[in-house]
Amino acid sequence: MMKTRKQLAAALVVLAMLLPMVIQAEEKADVWLPSLITNSPQEGFELAIKLSRMGVKSTQSSKEVLFRERAKYSQDGEALTHASEVIAVNFQTVAAANDYWK
Amino acid sequence: MMKTRKQLAAALVVLAMLLPMVIQAEEKADVWLPSLITNSPQEGFELAIKLSRMGVKSTQSSKEVLFRERAKYSQDGEALTHASEVIAVNFQTVAAANDYWK
Amino acid sequence: MMKTRKQLAAALVVLAMLLPMVIQAEEKADVWLPSLITNSPQEGFELAIKLSRMGVKSTQSSKEVLFRERAKYSQDGEALTHASEVIAVNFQTVAAANDYWK
Amino acid sequence: MMKTRKQLAAALVVLAMLLPMVIQAEEKADVWLPSLITNSPQEGFELAIKLSRMGVKSTQSSKEVLFRERAKYSQDGEALTHASEVIAVNFQTVAAANDYWK
Amino acid sequence: MMKTRKQLAAALVVLAMLLPMVIQAEEKADVWLPSLITNSPQEGFELAIKLSRMGVKSTQSSKEVLFRERAKYSQDGEALTHASEVIAVNFQTVAAANDYWK
């Protein structure tokens, strides 16, 4: 029985050690923007695209509507230019954050 | 009676001490932008969304109209892109205020 | 008569002293933007709203037309987003002027 | 005759002194943007309005067309918001040039 | 045979030396934005055009649709102005990255 208690204690220690990792993993699922720093200008541009999409998603979270609308406006030159404009504004922010990868 | 006067004086002192807190509490109800500083880039993005919504609210304060219009333009790709653009401009301000969370 | 002259002189001195204040008061009526510095981010946002409205007013000064148009576009989601965009651009200026209230 | 020569010399000196002013006056007619520095934020805002109008004028120089179009779009809320946006962008430049009148 | 082994060893060394170049060449096909630094303002402007097109491409990757839409909106003054606006925003980023080629 002494042994069992020790085993239980050990198991609790392991659990206690694992717990923060479980919590961290759950929190990570919600963290989509941990940093503005990227390894290269190109990765920065990809982050700018992500920011632009998250901006859209903040107003319309339904994936169904987003896919339907994207199918429509991705066929329209003016809408595509507008999408590129939003990315350009976000890329300014990301580039400044990375001191322009100098 | 001497005692009553003292009690009244004491009560007045307490009231006088409480008054600023009451006023502060009422003022706080109106304070929606105490600072541009946030703990992380993601919280900064959420603040940018808030700023964009407060910009809309400054022109149209009726919640009824706001909900009706949001229901409409959240179904339209071009309008969603425009909303994302305003968030991008506000995110530039918040990111600069936080020195890009470097 | 000597006394009257003295009184007149005194009256003139008083008038001369008041004159700058009168002129200043009249000038103040036109001064709507004495400074970009505000006490808080929120006051800065309110100044950004003011700047956006003064920009509109510089093209259309008729209050009648302004109220009529505002009644119209405050009912339209896209126009409200556009108004929020102009405020966002002006808020960038005000925030930079205040060193982001750091 | 000696006197006449002296008078002529004097007249020439006066003319020579006036000449730069005449030239300057003619040049001034074309110089509409000698500096971005203004005495106050409000004068800076007025300069931003001027820059916005000169931008329009660079594409359409006919005063007749400009007045006709202005009469039209100054009646339209969306167009007024757009005009305010251009002023806001130019005001950013003027404000930065003046170090935000700090 | 001793010779053959030596030849094989030599061939392997050459191969090992070439390998990184082959890999690099393959990687380069995907790297379209290695740097924001350019030799001149004009090359910077060309990079801004490239960024604007990559922004469009991120939403619509089909070359067929891109060519069709470009054929349409390149015939429309308003759309051309919009394209120029996106380039202007990206040029701000590239110019800042190059310290304005001072």
Add this chain to the structure above:
Amino acid sequence: MMKTRKQLAAALVVLAMLLPMVIQAEEKADVWLPSLITNSPQEGFELAIKLSRMGVKSTQSSKEVLFRERAKYSQDGEALTHASEVIAVNFQTVAAANDYWK
């Protein structure tokens, strides 16, 4: 013959010296943006107009189409405001490059 060889050598030297100038001259025909530095704010504004037009030209190079579209949108208030907006964005870049001509 010795002389002829010397003459030929001399001619070749002259040619070699001229060659870079010829190449440079040909290259210059294509160089439309050698620098962002201008002598005055007004020249900077003119450069901003040039940048805006080159942005349009990068999408539509046909002069015929450009003149036709310009004739159309220069008659439309909203399009003129848009053109002024693009100039304003480019003027921000040119003004920053010149440290605001301080």
